[in-house]
Amino acid sequence: MSQQLIAVDANALxxxxxxxxxxxxxxxxxxVTQNSEWLSIPKAAAQLGCSESTIRRKIDSGELSAKGSGKSRRVKL
Known part of the structure; x- marks a missing residue:
């Protein structure tokens, strides 16, 4: 592998x-701690800093585990 010299402004560096x-x-x-509890969709969205729709899409794609249905649906982060 060859080496190259690059000129860089000292202040910027x-x-x-x-x-x-x-x-x-x-x-x-x-x-960093792993949260192993099951959360409601609104609480999971708040914890991840995204919308509830994003949580539902992640559940549908299999990226997040969920149990239950309707208002009792819970997500495991």
Whole structure:
């Protein structure tokens, strides 16, 4: 594999490196937990930050598991 040299503005590179360091710091403090409870469609939509229609489409496509029907339908995230 050959190497190429690319000229980059030093200030722009410093800004990118500062932003990367900031993002790394934020990611280091994030805790991810898996939610194993069954939620209503409105609560699942709120948790995922999308619309109820999107949740229903994801259920229909098999991307999300669901049980029940109508107003008692629950989604497992």
């Amino acid at each position: 410093d800004q990118v490196l500062d932003r990367l360091a900031s993002l790394e710091q934020k990611l280091a403090s994030v805790t």
